[in-house]
Amino acid sequence: xxxxxxxxxxxxxxxxxxxxxxxxxxxxxxxxxxxxxxxxxxxxxxxxxxxxxxxxxxxxxxxxxxxxxxxxxxxxxxxxxxxxxxxxxxxxxxxxxxxxxxxxxxxxxxxxxxxxxxxxxxxxxxxxxxxxx
Numbered sequence: 001x002x003x004x005x006x007x008x009x010x011x012x013x014x015x016x017x018x019x020x021x022x023x024x025x026x027x028x029x030x031x032x033x034x035x036x037x038x039x040x041x042x043x044x045x046x047x048x049x050x051x052x053x054x055x056x057x058x059x060x061x062x063x064x065x066x067x068x069x070x071x072x073x074x075x076x077x078x079x080x081x082x083x084x085x086x087x088x089x090x091x092x093x094x095x096x097x098x099x100x101x102x103x104x105x106x107x108x109x110x111x112x113x114x115x116x117x118x119x120x121x122x123x124x125x126x127x128x129x130x131x132x133x
Contacts, residue, residue, distance in 0.1 A: 015124050017112070017131060018044040020061065021104040027052060028108055032128040036066075038073040045074075046086060062093045062104075069094075 016036040020029040029048045033040040045061070053059050063069040071092065074083035116130035 013124075015127055016040065017109065017117075017127075019105045019108050019112070020044075020048055021108045022052075023104055030108075030112070030131045032124060032131055034124070036068065038068045039077050041068040042074050042077040045090070049086070049089065057089055058091045059089055060091050060093060062095065064095050064105075065097055 016033045018029075018031045018033065018036075018041065022028070029044075029052060031044050031047065033044070049059060069092070071083075071087055074087055077083075078086065112131060116133075117127070
């Protein structure tokens, strides 16, 4: 009888990666966060607007239908007045609910997976540095 061996996978932790892709401009914005909450999503969008699109009006993000990807997330996190200033600059577009095609962010995440995420990373700092690279 051949020796049978199994292994125990020990999950040390998880993280989230927000990704925004501008194919025509050749730009990618990615940010590693501990969780995937409304607060982190709003911070990611605000950071992206400040760093890459400060002069662009309006910005047209295409989003999936995640429960944090809503206008009201900005109001809940920033308050009505601050959210109104940000939301004036954004026109959201959503992918169809039952769509089977892959969007640009999913393609970019697939590239990140092949280049650096496929192996286990020691900590979130390592992941952050590799995603930035």
